[in-house]
Amino acid sequence: MPAVPEGALGLRADARQNRDRIVEVARRLFADRGLDVPMATIARHAGVGVATLYRRFPTKEALVTEVFADQFEACVSVVDDALADPDPWRGFCTAIEKICGMHAADRGFSTAFVAAFPEAIEIERERDRAIQAFAELTRRAKAAGRLRADFSPDDLALLLMANCGVITGSAEEAEAASRRLVAYLLSALRAEQADPLPPPARLSLHDVLNSPASATRPVRRADSGPTAHQETTARQGTGDR
Amino acid sequence: MPAVPEGALGLRADARQNRDRIVEVARRLFADRGLDVPMATIARHAGVGVATLYRRFPTKEALVTEVFADQFEACVSVVDDALADPDPWRGFCTAIEKICGMHAADRGFSTAFVAAFPEAIEIERERDRAIQAFAELTRRAKAAGRLRADFSPDDLALLLMANCGVITGSAEEAEAASRRLVAYLLSALRAEQADPLPPPARLSLHDVLNSPASATRPVRRADSGPTAHQETTARQGTGDR
DNA sequence: GGTTAAGTGGACAAGGCTCTCCACTTAGCA
DNA sequence: TGCTAAGTGGAGAGCCTTGTCCACTTAACC
CATH class of the missing domain: 1.10.357 (Tetracycline Repressor; domain 2)
Known part of the structure; x- marks a missing residue:
């Protein structure tokens, strides 16, 4: 683990501060409430907009990994x-x-x-x-x-x-x-x-x-379709699970 | 547990059949995939519309309880x-x-x-x-x-x-x-x-x-608000967690 | 101070979910 | 057979999420 996370290397000073605060806030929120705290909540608690959050961490998963x-x-x-x-x-x-x-x-x-x-x-x-x-x-x-x-x-x-x-x-x-x-x-x-x-x-x-199972990407098996009853075939193609 | 669930007592014959099928399908889907199968999927597999499902079970929780x-x-x-x-x-x-x-x-x-x-x-x-x-x-x-x-x-x-x-x-x-x-x-x-x-x-x-915690009603603590940094008070009233 | 690339926030798109509404269909009975 | 209350399906409201876009702001360097 580098002292300066590689994601924060060439950052402008203010951006660097924001990034640090995001990670710190996310750590606390994840610890308290689990992984399904919305990104918007993290952003708000860190005093930044969601765009800033997503600029530093392109997905929620990336944030979790870093944290x-x-x-x-x-x-x-x-x-x-x-x-x-x-x-x-x-x-x-x-x-x-x-x-x-x-x-x-x-x-x-x-x-x-x-x-x-x-x-x-x-x-x-x-x-x-x-x-x-x-x-x-x-x-x-x-x-x-x-x-x-x-x-x-x-x-x-x-x-x-x-x-x-x-x-x-x-x-x-x-x-x-x-x-x-x-x-x-x-x-x-x-x-x-x-x-x-x-x-x-x-x-x-x-x-x-x-494991493919994950809190941010929950395991979702393909819909195997109904096994009995009068389910019409026409209804099948909806892509619903 | 009564042989005929009290929820199915005065039902018309076709409605009764539908109800039974819903419960049966829900049991199988819940067992296979867990509780977060969408209601629409259950309805589709049972060959009914969502409205029918909700007419018999006013909330998802009611269905889970019955099942x-x-x-x-x-x-x-x-x-x-x-x-x-x-x-x-x-x-x-x-x-x-x-x-x-x-x-x-x-x-x-x-x-x-x-x-x-x-x-x-x-x-x-x-x-x-x-x-x-x-x-x-x-x-x-x-x-x-x-x-x-x-x-x-x-x-x-x-x-x-x-x-x-x-x-x-x-x-x-x-x-x-x-x-x-x-x-x-x-x-x-x-x-x-x-x-x-x-x-x-x-x-x-x-x-x-x-416990108040539940798979269908996940535990959600009130947002205690940020503890530091320049969070503006104006942003507080959004109802966000 | 002026320039500019880096950084920013809020609106919004896309898609998921639960649950509601209402015009239509049908079982059950005379 | 024809009436009627019970039952129905699908559209969509409302709310939540993750992630994108773009006009505006600002740090950093001259």
């Missing part, structure tokens, strides 16, 4: 820190707790993270590194005999999505819920657990991070 | 069945597995359940009974020494919301993810777990089931 880029980096470095811990199990637990806590504290981030914007190119390289780092952390925690052997690194996606699920209500409620859920989950992950698990979900971290 | 009323009842009877099981822990586990499985199999239901429509009056009485039944199940499973003592009946809300979080992608993916998550969670709930938990989240079942 959460460094939060994503923070997640990555949490995993790095965990790898540096001499006790791999402690590292593992702290990493999960920290990441889930970050999500719980930021409504927009949790959505953005799970939704994931494939266009976040500067993130892409980091992402693969993070996945490998977490896999290594997993390996070590298992080797230390603390993490159950049938845990799959892809289960991280499962945990994160579950964590997102409990993020509702006020920030404090969300954080309390997340903390308790994570405590449950971590105690399920200890090696002493004997009950066998059903097969890992086909929800790998790669899938989640490249 | 999921019996699924809700099914959840309640799952808890009843669990209470009838001589082994309370087995009953407890099966209940959770079944309910989570039902949610995973039905994208719309999971949303509707967590969102919860306070207006679903006929459900209201059932709801309190279900909550008490689950509390009783909890008590027995603890008494049998199988469920960890610090489990709170309100944690059911936590589990259900977490489960909702992993419902993405195809139906099979969702069910696989849910199964694995539930397996993790149940192993965390066994009495042998020693690690103390953080305090229960202030997410009681009552709260969740009466």
Whole structure:
């Protein structure tokens, strides 16, 4: 993450200020209300017009990506820190707790993270590194005999999505819920657990991070058409879902 | 749940048929695509006009309530069945597995359940009974020494919301993810777990089931206004969030 | 101070949604 | 068969979104 975001490089001083304020305001609004705050609201809170907003960030997605880029980096470095811990199990637990806590504290981030914007190119390289780092952390925690052997690194996606699920209500409620859920989950992950698990979900971290589903571009399947009843064929071609 | 829904009582034969088809189609569409299928799509698939749809169900919420009323009842009877099981822990586990499985199999239901429509009056009485039944199940499973003592009946809300979080992608993916998550969670709930938990989240079942947040009426906080910068007071009165 | 390219804001286009209105059709009954 | 209340479909109102356009303003350099 460069100290000056590359998008703000050749900007005139006033434009630069406006851009900074937009990002700052967007971060706060996304955190408080989630990703579906309208662009006009962000613009108004930043004291600019919508045109200015769209001049800096051609789509809402671009704004979201920019806003959460460094939060994503923070997640990555949490995993790095965990790898540096001499006790791999402690590292593992702290990493999960920290990441889930970050999500719980930021409504927009949790959505953005799970939704994931494939266009976040500067993130892409980091992402693969993070996945490998977490896999290594997993390996070590298992080797230390603390993490159950049938845990799959892809289960991280499962945990994160579950964590997102409990993020509702006020920030404090969300954080309390997340903390308790994570405590449950971590105690399920200890090696002493004997009950066998059903097969890992086909929800790998790669899938989640490249999913077409997104809060700003919701998944919309093509209309498969009616399967019965007197639906006339003439009505079909409306393009309606 | 009456055999003939009270909404369909004095209806003319053709109207009755249309109503039934609407509910059937809506159930299928909600299950496949979630709650945000447009009303027009439902009408089209049912082979009726939107006006007909709105004549039977004055709001989308009313339709959703009707569609999921019996699924809700099914959840309640799952808890009843669990209470009838001589082994309370087995009953407890099966209940959770079944309910989570039902949610995973039905994208719309999971949303509707967590969102919860306070207006679903006929459900209201059932709801309190279900909550008490689950509390009783909890008590027995603890008494049998199988469920960890610090489990709170309100944690059911936590589990259900977490489960909702992993419902993405195809139906099979969702069910696989849910199964694995539930397996993790149940192993965390066994009495042998020693690690103390953080305090229960202030997410009681009552709260969740009466939450103002909803998929059809998303939570919208009042705009608190900007906290800094040169926002003019004149711009404030636009009613924008 | 004057020039000018960069920056700006507000109106508006395009398209989505829920829900309403009203002129027309039809089931049910004598 | 013919009457009538019940039922109907489609157009469109009203509101929300994201994103565009263009006449105006202003920072930055001479």
